[in-house]
Amino acid sequence: MRHMRYFFVLVLMATMFASVRPAVADSVQKVRIEGNERLDNATIEFYAKVALPEEITQGRLHEIISNLYGTSLFKKVEVDIVEDELVISVEENPVVRNVTVKGNHAFSAKTLAEDLLKLKKMSIFTESNLNQDLGKLHSLYVSRGYLKASVSYVIKPAPRNSVDVEVKIVEGPLTRIGNVRFVGNTVFTELELQEVIASKRRSLTDIFGFFGDSTKLFSERLMVDQSLLRDFYTSRGYLDVKIGTPSVEVTSKDYSYATVVFSIEEGKKYRFGDYIVIVDDVKTWEDVEQELTNIVLTKKGEVFNMSLVEKTSTLLTAFLNEKGKLFATVKNDYDIHGDVVNVKYKVSLGQSVYVRRINILGNTRTLDSVIRRKLGVSEGDVYSTFAMRQSRRRLLNLDFFESVDADTQRISDSAVDINFTVKERGTGSFDIGAGFSPASGLVGKISIKERNLLGTGKVVSFDLMRSLSGMSSVLDLVTPDIFDSEVSFGVGAFYSRQGGVPAKGWKGLFATDGPFGSTNAGFSSRLSCNLTDSLAASVQYYYKYHSIHNIGEAASKFIKEQEGTFFDSSVGYSLVYSSIDNPYKPRSGIYARLSQSVSGVGGNLHYVKTEASSAHFYRVFQRINDDIVLKIKPSFGYVFAYSGEKVKIGQRFFLGSNEIRGFTSSGIGPRDIATQEALGGKFYYGVITQLDFPVGLPEHLGILGSLFFDVASLSGLDYKKVEGYKTSDLLRMSVGFGFSWRSPFGPVRVDFGFPIVAEKFDVKDMLRISTDSGI
16 A cells, blocks of 8 residues: 555656647648638638747647637637647538528618618628627617617528628617606706606697707617706706706506616705916916906805806807917816815916918819918917918808818927818819899890819809890909908999880880890909908999980889989999898808998089998797797998989989899889889898708708898888879788708799788789899
8 A cells, every 4th residue: 555655756756857848840832722712721810820930839829829819710720739730620611602681670770770770781790799799789679769670681602612691680669758757856847857858748739840860769869868857957056956967667568668768866056256367387378367357257255157167168168278378278167165166276287389381182183372361370370279270260261162271280299281271172163044024124144253263262253144125244353361461352344235115026025125225334443351250341443334215105204203314423332231141041140231332423413322231140949949040131222312302313312022022023112104114213121931841851952941031121212293003111021931942953942922001003923033042
């Protein structure tokens, strides 16, 4: 027995010595690949990372196996060494031949297959990727209110080691919010809190889709609601408020409705105490702390408002950025004593940053100099975020570019390069059209315009209109930024004539020359500049030769007394203010214009004409749709003569379809009783109220619907105790609907107007087709 004990000890010692002996490496001179069908030997050797000849240990074999599995190309890998040969046996993962999704209704198969699923056509199939895709699909449906959604799959083998993947979705019912409850609220009522959150409970009004998707149980929206409630409380003094994660309780067996519960711990109400601005380096900027303190919005004794603190930090940062402190930071610290919160705004200035170089990219046609003179920043300037925003807005306002991107590249701690990248758009237009006018008969029009002539920024345009009763033409040229200033210079010339002899023969089928003829010719010149980014001014001189002749017997006696030749020489000015967000599709802001001209600087006409208008744009129902916009556009005009003269017909105002839809051109205002000709008026005013909204068509089509309510009045002639004409101060009114279309050929608008208040002698016209400038 004692000898047996010694024997076991010797065996154990031999085993221990064997286990600590270094692993034996096998010398491999070549590689043999087995089992591969789709991949060639060289590719597998590359992924295995084998360099021959090589001494391979057991650990190295494990590394080779790991390398091959890491590619996701193989379902099974075995490695062995036979004599001096490394044998790699593989079973390749199949290739996905097709992926089909069935049972989906809430999301298109294209959206799911292209944007969500990792398994795609001609990709490598793995169980891991499949399980990930199934999980993402299920999570997507649950997050969009399909709480009972289930996802399954079928794998169908296909030729050449490929598979067809079929994903089956059972969506189940869409769960809507049947009720919203708040637990723990004592300061604010459920009704007040319901107005704060974006999610809405299902109600009768939602039958008509008034709340859109807001009644659907979207998990992302519930997280937004949680944040909205927290902001609501902290902006009203409740700094310690805690809003729990919203819980969902399904309240119907078919999962159609659920109740959302928000748990709230309000805490106590705080007020602002003292506040102070502390700057880390005041030596580099005298009085900086006082300048920053003047910006602070929080006031001692007022109810604590977290949003005011955050807004103050934003304003402080923006101020410092505009002063060249691009990397300045503001940190808020709170010191709470009882129910009072003292706020410290800790400011780190960082270094001032200067602009080293400005690069203009993407402009293949527009000259660099045209772009650079619109920039609010120059090389060597202190970097300013305000100047960057200003520069980008100025470039977009040129309307030469579809997009303008401004990127800042940091060169050092104190220098940056700025890259302005523009994407040019077409600036030329050629329009040709034809139509019929009761006054002029068959009308043809040609319009040519180039807004960036040879890339210089100059604007040239030519318009020609021809009818069987006359013609008109206008040529205009604008040169921007003359003499390297911000002043633009424009000149124009015009000529028009209308017949006066009634059309005879076949012409009478297409035109009526009218009871009198007129000829107009002249030129204009103007200087324009931007006083601020929002306010522009111009002064102009206007000279016009005007002749009324060939008056027929049937003409109005008020027209006959206008016969003769007149020279209109006038000077004037205009002011334009614009804060609208987009000149072609305004949604917010104001566009206002005031113009005044005085005639009598030479010539034989003496009058003063004043016009003003403004267009106000408001986003309404933003929670429903951001494209629902209300436009309110008031306008008025007044003209009077001096030096004992009367206002001639050529200087009066004529109102109609452009100012009040539902009436023809020159459809309202003083009118000759005998001939029914419009005589124009000296004073007008009106208001256009219009609501634009999407009509449910794809956004890229650019079609909007409109409802409108227009009012206008035109009156005033210099005749006293003269019979033969009708006039009225009555405020005309019309309602209607219309459609606007941003077509490839330019904006087009169709309106159907219905007068509800009118005089008997007004001329009505239900249909109006026009170009739509948006303003």
